[in-house]
Amino acid sequence: MSKETILKEAIEAVKKCKEEEAVDVMNRAIAEGLDPVEVLSEGFSVGIREVGDLFSRGQVFLPELMLAAEVMKSVSAIVDEEMQKSGKDADKKGVMVLATVEGDVHDIGKGIVASIIKTQGIDVIDLGRDVPADTIVAKAEELGADIIGSSALLTTTMGEQKKIEEILEAKGLKGKMKTIVGGAPVTERFAKRIGADAYAEDAAEGVEKVLALLA
Amino acid sequence: MCGVRNAGDMVLRVQLLKGLKIDAAKEYVAEKLGVSVLDLSDCSVMTELRAKLGIGVMQPLDGMPTNVEAKIRMEKILGFPINSVTRFKERAGLE
Amino acid sequence: MKKYMTRMGDGYRVELSEEEIWEDIKAGMEDAVSRGGVPELSGEEQQKLFDIITMPGTVVGVEFGKEVVMTSDSGAGKVGHLAGIQIDRIIGAQIHERVCANDSVDLGHIDYTYKAVKAVMHDEAADMQHTVNNTVMPILYGAMTNLGQYTKPDGPCDNWAELLPQGKIKEALAAQEEAVEHAVKDIVYIGDGMYECGADGMNFDTCGASGDADFLAALKAVSILREKHPDMGVEMGMAGEFVLGMHGGLTFDGKRLAGMYPHEQVKVCEAAGATIFGAVVNTNTNESLPWNLARVCTFLKACTDAATIPVHANVGMGVCAIPMTDFPAIDAVSRIDKALVEVAKVDGF
Structure with a gap:
């Protein structure tokens, strides 16, 4: 065949x-x-x-x-x-920490993103919803994550995604740990403005972008 | 339609209770008030008419029917009961 | 080449040429056609959209005689809650009536969930009584079904959002079905209480926010309430352009709810007894206003054509082409409103 x-x-x-x-x-x-x-x-x-x-x-x-x-x-x-x-390591492409940001309890979309990305050989640690920015970064450091993914559904909580970038900057992790942002009010423009490494509109695009970040 | 400034409150009331689309709801109210459909969105016509009928205006002067008083008059004009009026009358022992 | 100022879905200004606007109108329309299986807009309707988008002036308006009515979700509380002006909801409703000249408003609790309101129903009903005694326009009581609130630890049912990723599909479906019954009881209890103290109607807001089971709970509750109170007005507003299939197998009036688009949603709402349908189409923040508006008008024209009850387009931020920003620009909002009335033929907002 x-x-x-x-x-x-x-x-x-x-x-x-x-x-x-x-x-x-x-x-x-x-x-x-x-x-x-x-x-x-x-x-x-x-x-x-x-x-x-x-x-x-x-x-x-x-x-x-x-x-x-x-x-x-x-x-x-x-x-x-x-x-x-065959004696090779299982092909884990990377580690990703994912969360819905503080003040935001909308996590249906984020849960779907987690499920789909997991299927691509990426170790996804879903921290859940309403997670403070410093907790997200601390957990990512602890787990040696390659990528931090964050989701915000509200215009009032998008600012938390910027906070993640600021914390990474302050800790000297910017660039070493990649970031990807998503959520209904979030756009490519917003991602660039706050200094995130990538933006994804939905789960399918999320997979592509995450794979690209890990390449 | 600017609510009590025009006839928006009544048109919406008809939509809400009778499930009529906008043109049909406007025609219903216009017929009950004896005006044209265009008049329903004309604040010059409606302010005068509402004051005359005592069905509530934006800035009620002393002696004018307001609030539930205006709705008691309105339900007679529109030809169907308004729930808040029915309940008010029950509680006040008027029925 | 002449450029026209318009907006992106996130509210930012963008200048587009005539050719670019047409490309976006076509692409937005085609997206709706392919997703919803609805007809394209006619050439005349597309031209009308283009004319509205490119009209000079910051604010545009509907033609004489085309004015429509508006309901307002939880509006009475917004003056105090969002603007931070220290007034109660009754005064908020009066301001909506006699300062803002609104056609109606709904009195909603700050939690805006039937489950949460259950514990304070009599206090809410007392506020409703005072409000209807002190206003002229119709007053609705609004809240969300918010079915997720019935899951542990907030409620009695297992959490299907946790069960599904574990592969416990049967358990996840059963938990949703159980939650529906709890929600229906709560909604009917609130609806009865509000109607008995004088509310003009109920606003079922954001139906389907937690998926098809959430929508089913609202539909079942509306059926019961309308049977008990035939003169109760009911507005059913949706959460999104299609019903999210969290369950996938639930039906109402013999029709599967998951995956329904507005022209199908309105028919089950009618069957349940709703008197006004609130249509929602999500704004894509990465696309332009012409793209979003053409897409919305394509979906909603099919919806208004199918409906026998009035259709109100939800024009809050982030839906029905309104930019996803806290304070959407009036140039965008007024053009969208005009197009929704004159092209999509909506009966209200």
């Missing part, structure tokens, strides 16, 4: 939330000598991003999105196992 066919099947298995099918595709890929990491990133990951996009259009709902994330977890576990067998 060609690599293209396997990748296509992988995408479809995630989109249909078929765990057994997905596991079967991954096992067959490994049996045929394909690189499991490549199948994960060019097959399954593409599928989950497509599911994320459909969710943002109201064509797929949260339980399906979460089921798709479960499928991703199962195939990621196989990849981890294979990596261990």
Whole structure:
């Protein structure tokens, strides 16, 4: 079976939330000598991003999105196992700390972002909602995070994202620890103004931007 | 439609109670007040008419019906009961 | 090349050429068509949009005779709460009536959630009684269903936002269904209390904020209240342009709620007994006013065409093309309002 066919099947298995099918595709890929990491990133990951996009259009709902994330977890576990067998480290691309900023309790979107980014081989630590800027930075330092992601749904709480940049600056961490911001009132312009490294409009774009920051 | 400055309060009341779209709601109120639809948004016409009918104005002078007094008159003109008036009468022992 | 001053979705000024404005109008419209499966605006309607966007002057207005009415969510409390002027809500309502010349206002508690108001319902009802005795315009009582408040630790139900990422799908769905029943009881209790003391109606604000189960709770409560009080006015305002499928399988009137766009949302609200539908389309802060406005008008034209009840566009910040900023510029707001009335044919705001 060609690599293209396997990748296509992988995408479809995630989109249909078929765990057994997905596991079967991954096992067959490994049996045929394909690189499991490549199948994960060019097959399954593409599928989950497509599911994320459909969710943002109201064509797929949260339980399906979460089921798709479960499928991703199962195939990621196989990849981890294979990596261990071959003596390589599991391919963790980075560590990300994510939170909804202080004064803001809106975290549906942030939770979705966390679930989708996790599926890309990134270790995501979700600190929850209403988290003070200094706690976010302290936790990121403690965990050796590569990226801090923050979300704000209110115009009144966007300022907290700026506070994160100021704390990083004061601690000499600016540039070493990358930042990405999101939330309904947040824009690319705002991200540039406060000095954030990236802005993402939704979960699908969040994945792309986070992967780019880690590249 | 600028509320009691014009006839916005009454048009909204008709929308809220009868579920009528804007043109139909305006026509209903205009017919009950005996004016044209255009008059409903004309504060020169409406201030004078509202004062005459005693259905509430922006700056009520002494002796003019205000608040619930104005609504008691309004419900007779609009031809349907206004809940706050019904409850007021119940509590006041008027019905 | 001549440039026209307009705004971005976050409120910042931007200058666009005639060609750029047209490109954005087309792209915004196409986005609505592809997402909502609604018809395109006609060529004449698109031209009207362009004319409104490029009209000279800071403030524009509707044509004579096209004026519409306005409700105001939680407005009575905003004079005191947001502006910091030390007055109570009853005076706030009177200021809305006799200073601002509003058509109506709603009296909402600062928490603005039915669940929170339950404990102080009689105090709220007393304020409502004094307000309706001292005003002429219609007074509504407004609050949000806010279904998330029924989850632990704030409420009795398991938290589906925690269960779903754990893969506990069945448990997450059951928790939402349980929360719906709690919310319906609370809403009906508040609705009864407000109506009995003289409220003209209820404003169900931000329906669906916690997803399809949140919307279902509001629909069920409206059905019950309208059956008990046929003369109670009910405005149902939405939280977003499509109903977020936190559950995905919930139905009302035989129709699945998740994924519904405004032209579908209005039909289930009508079936529940709502007398006014409050439509919401989210503003994209990264796109221009022409893009957002064309998109909103495409969605809402389909909605007003489908509706038999009046449709009020929610023109608060960040929705229906209004820029997402605390104080949206009047040049943007007045153009959006004019277009919503004259192109999207809304019945109010």
